[in-house]
Amino acid sequence: MVSEENLAYDYYKRTCPNLEAIVKKEIIDFSLTDPTSAAAFLRLFFHDCQVQGCDASILLDHGHRGEGSEMASSRNFAIKKRELIGHIKFILELECPRQVSCADIIALAAKEAVTISGGPDIRIPLGRKDSTTCSNRQADAQIPSPKISASEFLHMFASKGMNIEESVAILGAHTLGVGHCINIVDRIYDSKPSNKMDFSFKALLRLQCPTLIPFTNVTSIPIDATPLVFDNQYYKDAVMGRGLLSIDSRIAFHPQTAPTFRRFENDQSYFFQVFSSAFAKLSSTNVLSGTKGEIRRYCNRVN
Ligand code: HEM
Ligand SMILES: [Ca+2]
Ligand SMILES: [Ca+2]
16 A cells, blocks of 8 residues: 655656745745635645545546546535646646646645644655546545544554554644534534533534534634644644544544543644654555656646
């Protein structure tokens, strides 16, 4: 499953030496216009990597055999900013035509999103190729539901070579961004004592999401108290019973993962260190490289 042998840290050294600087500049520009962009790029990267690996399959309008877009999957609800990867690609085609894959742009955009939000500066190997296929059936099956169990969660990230600490660290991506009522209502209108939600937090969420079936899905709630800052606030909130999604509180209180939540809550630099290694593993799992795949000319369609 884990295959990073054909990726390299200096992959574009000769063919596109300014690549990382260009991506960084664009991500900064987008974030100035819309500060929620960083979270969007980070989630986009995860949802790409979950389906066929990190191969930009999520950007295709359809695959080469006419397969429908992965965006049709309900698991990709509220995925946004895909077109901005296409914009970066356009700029890179002027600078270094036909060299840089859309898959590498997604990974670099996510890495920059973390850094510019105050998180660690992560080194990732490059050289991913783009897929010619996409699969909304796999998107339904592989992108986790917010109600996934702790053991399914650990199994999912173990298959990417992550240990328990790394699995807990990668979920710390939820330090950025929001969730919508549709992904929350189950928990706030459920009175099971096993649901370890802080009482006043639940009351607040009920005000923001007033009905069990949201009429509209426009209301979004920050996942932690500092949704624009990449910090360890997510862990602090979750252990206080202020985890927004059921996965957040489940992993915060599960005996196998709770000690790591405590550790990250108290030691942000340790969280950053483990997140960095987890991110590099996520980015290198099951990628197309060497002669497999292609470098798309336009990110939303195969060549
Ligand atoms: C089992 C694991 C995970 C589950 C079940 C999960 C589920 C979710 C759900 C339900 C949302 C809210 C969507 C909405 O209502 O708008 C969300 C948001 C988000 N997720 Fe995850 N997630 C998981 C792991 C990850 C990982 C590994 C990353 C990144 C490496 C990630 C990054 C994000 C980000 C950044 C947001 C906020 C997006 C935004 O504000 O635009 N998640 N996640
Ligand atoms: Ca993919
Ligand atoms: Ca935060």
